[in-house]
Amino acid sequence: MSVRPTNRKVVLVSRPVGTPADSDFRIDEESAQSPADGEVVVQVGTLSIDAFIRTVLDEGSYHSSVRLGSTVTALGVGRVLESACDGFAHGDFVFGPLGAQTVARLPGYALRQLDISRVAPTDYLGALGLTTGVTAYCGVVAVGAVQPGDTVVISGAAGAVGSVAGQLARIAGATNVIGIAGGPEKVAFLIDELGFDGGIDYKHEDVGARLRQLAPTGVNVMFDNVGGDILDAVLEQIVEGSRVVICGAISQYQRMDHVQGPRNYLKLAERHARMEGFAVTHFHARFAEAEAALTGWLLDGRLTMHEQVERGIDAFPATLRLLLAGGHTGKLLLRVHDDTKIETNDVMRDEETST
Numbered sequence: 001m002s003v004r005p006t007n008r009k010v011v012l013v014s015r016p017v018g019t020p021a022d023s024d025f026r027i028d029e030e031s032a033q034s035p036a037d038g039e040v041v042v043q044v045g046t047l048s049i050d051a052f053i054r055t056v057l058d059e060g061s062y063h064s065s066v067r068l069g070s071t072v073t074a075l076g077v078g079r080v081l082e083s084a085c086d087g088f089a090h091g092d093f094v095f096g097p098l099g100a101q102t103v104a105r106l107p108g109y110a111l112r113q114l115d116i117s118r119v120a121p122t123d124y125l126g127a128l129g130l131t132t133g134v135t136a137y138c139g140v141v142a143v144g145a146v147q148p149g150d151t152v153v154i155s156g157a158a159g160a161v162g163s164v165a166g167q168l169a170r171i172a173g174a175t176n177v178i179g180i181a182g183g184p185e186k187v188a189f190l191i192d193e194l195g196f197d198g199g200i201d202y203k204h205e206d207v208g209a210r211l212r213q214l215a216p217t218g219v220n221v222m223f224d225n226v227g228g229d230i231l232d233a234v235l236e237q238i239v240e241g242s243r244v245v246i247c248g249a250i251s252q253y254q255r256m257d258h259v260q261g262p263r264n265y266l267k268l269a270e271r272h273a274r275m276e277g278f279a280v281t282h283f284h285a286r287f288a289e290a291e292a293a294l295t296g297w298l299l300d301g302r303l304t305m306h307e308q309v310e311r312g313i314d315a316f317p318a319t320l321r322l323l324l325a326g327g328h329t330g331k332l333l334l335r336v337h338d339d340t341k342i343e344t345n346d347v348m349r350d351e352e353t354s355t
């Protein structure tokens, strides 16, 4: 009799108030079931730790809320252990909504086969990831329509989406790319490693005053990941015809019942400017174009993705807290199983691993 693989999964037991606590989750262990017809069993390799995970822990989330007693939602990459679905075979690399667990059983239609001949599996979570590279591409190219010569400001700039968005703004021809991030090390990272023109440490500097120095002619595009006071400070300095891209508002995610809206929205009228929000899923028709462009820039070195990798499924709650507190730089990942860590020979990655 064959031994079934064991699945360790992170289950939501209570809805967090503010910062998620360990006691809001439970780790369950079970024997993974065989795949039913059309299903695939996947050894989860690496999970993408995304800001949206905090929002699905609440009731009534825009993305489907996690039910109490269910496995927490997460995107990830892994390898097929068993397949009862045409088109998937043992050992294939896949991407999908694998969940915060070590072994996932999903219908084949929920999974995507990955081509790892030119890029690493984790690139499909970071530089090419739906919630990272593709989101940044849609925000910069489709919504923000960054033009040559623009001054572009990015908030949450040293995180996953922000760090890609700043680099894409430069590729689109922006001549002044300014990132807002928490702490001098993150500002140095933006300038020294990602080639931003300037950085503002919102934890220690007056954002408005510093922005007047770094962007004396004003701001053409604001790519906002943060919301709240930072959005207001930048709205003050938009110019005629600016585009304000609402990608996210992480400063508000732990207080969704009393979100702080923009106080300075009248600047949009005064400056004939446009504020437009988006969810990456609205741009399904452009995913292939985005992935092709991002792959090209990743391979030719114009796009850098710094990955910070935490380890072990039991560290999921702590890793989510790390994301919300900004305790990471670049793309935050949780490695659940090492078998999927296959790097292609021709792709070098700048990776920081903490255990």
Ligand SMILES: NC(=O)c1ccc[n+]([C@@H]2O[C@H](COP(=O)([O-])OP(=O)(O)OC[C@H]3O[C@@H](n4cnc5c(N)ncnc54)[C@H](OP(=O)(O)O)[C@@H]3O)[C@@H](O)[C@H]2O)c1
Residues within 6 Å of the ligand: 049, 050, 051, 052, 130, 131, 132, 135, 156, 157, 158, 159, 160, 161, 162, 180, 181, 182, 183, 186, 225, 226, 230, 246, 247, 248, 249, 250, 251, 252, 278, 279, 280, 281, 323, 324, 325, 326, 327, 328, 330, 331, 332
């Ligand atoms: N529209 C879409 O379809 C879409 C898709 C994916 C992601 N997003 C959004 O993109 C944003 C970034 O997500 P991500 O997954 O890439 O996470 P991330 O940027 O890697 O991590 C979140 C960052 O937010 C910053 N932060 C946290 N609390 C803050 C606060 N109160 N004020 C200012 N900054 C704060 C932290 O950096 P510091 O150390 O600098 O504070 C932290 O590094 C989120 O708003 C997310 O919802 C939108």
